[in-house]
Amino acid sequence: MTEERQVADWAATPHVDTIRGTLEQPVAPRPVPPRRRLGRGPLISIIAGGAAIVLLAVAGVVGFSVGTSSHSPDRPVRAFLDDLTAGRVDDALSAAGIEHGKDDVLLTDAAYAKASGRVTGYRIAATDTAGDTARVRAYLKQGGRDVAATFTLDKTGTDWGVFPVWDLEAPRLxxxxxxxxxxxxxxxxxxxxxxxxxxxxxxxxxxxxxxxxxxxxxxxxxxxxxxxxxxxxxxxxxxxxxxxxxxTLTDAGQQAAKDAVDKWVDGCIASTETAPPGCSFYAYGEDPAYTYTNQKWTLESRPVVAVSDWVSRGWLVSTTTNGRAKFTADISNSAGTGTASAGPMNVNASGYITGFTDQGATFVSAVGNGSSDSGS
CATH class of the missing domain: 2.60.40.1120 (Carboxypeptidase-like, regulatory domain)
Known part of the structure; x- marks a missing residue:
């Protein structure tokens, strides 16, 4: 087709403005009511309300969990042991209800501080509850080793009608x-x-x-x-x-003991009786036909003693070498005058040192009136 032919054909086409007729109208869509938007305030209120319910539920669970934990039977035990490991003896005794008085001199902060091998830590091993009684088993760290201990608690009521209140029974010391x-x-x-x-x-x-x-x-x-x-x-x-x-006696104690023995011997020698009371020697054979005057004892040699360990009555005093004593007296009757004598005889100084005062030792003889001597 030539260019001239194409122009002729387009010229024969009617112009759009000359076209007439009935146009089919398109079907209009059904109107859709606009979606109502919620205001910001109500939306926030709904969200906040839901969140509050969730938070209250969470808070309730957490609160119940915390309350249960804080009211568990091991809590009083932990409080007691915490005070003890920190050396707060007065607080520990008070927390455990342990009665003590002025004579309990070791139950003080100062005394416990002087002790070694104290409780330095602990761990709770188990808790057993049966009705209104609970037992808490623990291991105490003492002197580098674990020492088992069991604590008993009694239920004494509830907090808020829900959580049990446990009181620690005073542990036996x-x-x-x-x-x-x-x-x-x-x-x-x-x-x-x-x-x-x-x-x-x-x-x-x-x-x-x-x-x-x-x-x-x-x-x-x-x-x-x-x-x-x-x-x-x-x-x-x-x-x-x-x-x-x-x-055991010190050197001063040994000397005081021997001094006490010497004092006892001297007291016996000073007697004017033929049988000095409480002494280990005596004289006998007096003749009732004579009158005795100027009666006296003379110590010829002192007993030698050794002082050893304490026995039931005192530090034991043993005589290692007997002493010797002699008795003399003037005698007279209608026939005339003369002298009488007895001995020398053994002086036994066995006995006990029963104690000391500021003045020295106290000696008690174990023999009396020559019960272990032959006498003369």
Whole structure:
């Protein structure tokens, strides 16, 4: 097709403005009501309300969990052991309801600070609850080892009607038991606290877990080797093995003992009786036909003694060499005058040193009126 032909064909086409007819109208879509937007305020309120419910639920769960934990039976045990490991003895005793008085000299902050091998830590092993009673088993870190301990608690009520309240029963304390082989009323220092023994030489002290030093205070007269004893844990068969302190006389005590023996011998020699009371020698065979005057004892030699360990009545005094004494008297009757004599006879000074005062030793003879002597 030529270019001229193409132009003729386009010329024969009607112009768009000359076209007439009926146009089919398109179907209009059904109007859709506009979606109502919520205001910002109500939306936030709904979200906040839902969040509040969730938070309240979470808070309730957390609160119940915290309340349950804070009211568990091991809580009072932990409080007691926390105070104890920190050396707050007064607080620990108060928390556990442990009664103590002025004679309980080891149950103080100062005394416990002097003990070694104290409780330095702990761990709770288990808690068993049966009705209104709970038992908490723990291990105490004491002296580098674990010591088992069981604590008993009683339910005494509830908080807010929900959470149980547990009270710790006072744990049974151990004891430091001391037996002094020495006079009753001897001063003893335990963890630097001074006490005195009973008349039979015994002292028993309540004590917290720990290792305690024990020493006799015999002044210048007697002494004993210092010892240590350990109180392990609480409850059950606790308490230290009784510690026996065997006393021995010092040089001053030995001299005082021998001085006391000499004083006793001198007292017997000073007697004017043929049988000096409480003495180990006597004379006999008086003739009732004579009158006796100027009666006296003369000591020819002193007994030699040795003082050894304490026995049931005192430090034992043994006579290693008997002394010798002689009795003389003037006699007279209607027939005339003369002299009478007895001995020399043994002077036995065996006995006991029963104690000391500021003036020295006290000696008690174990023999009397020559019961172990032949007499003359």
């Amino acid at each position: 151990g004891q430091v038991q001391v037996a002094v082989s020495g006079p009753g009323g001897t001063a003893v220092r335990v963890a630097d606290q001074e006490i005195t023994t009973s008349k039979d030489g015994i002292a028993t002290l309540k004590a917290l877990p720990g290792e305690y030093s024990i020493a006799v205070d015999g002044g210048k007269w007697f002494t004993a080797d210092a010892q240590r004893t350990t109180v392990s844990g609480f409850g059950g068969a606790v308490g230290s093995v009784p510690v026996t302190l065997q006393t």
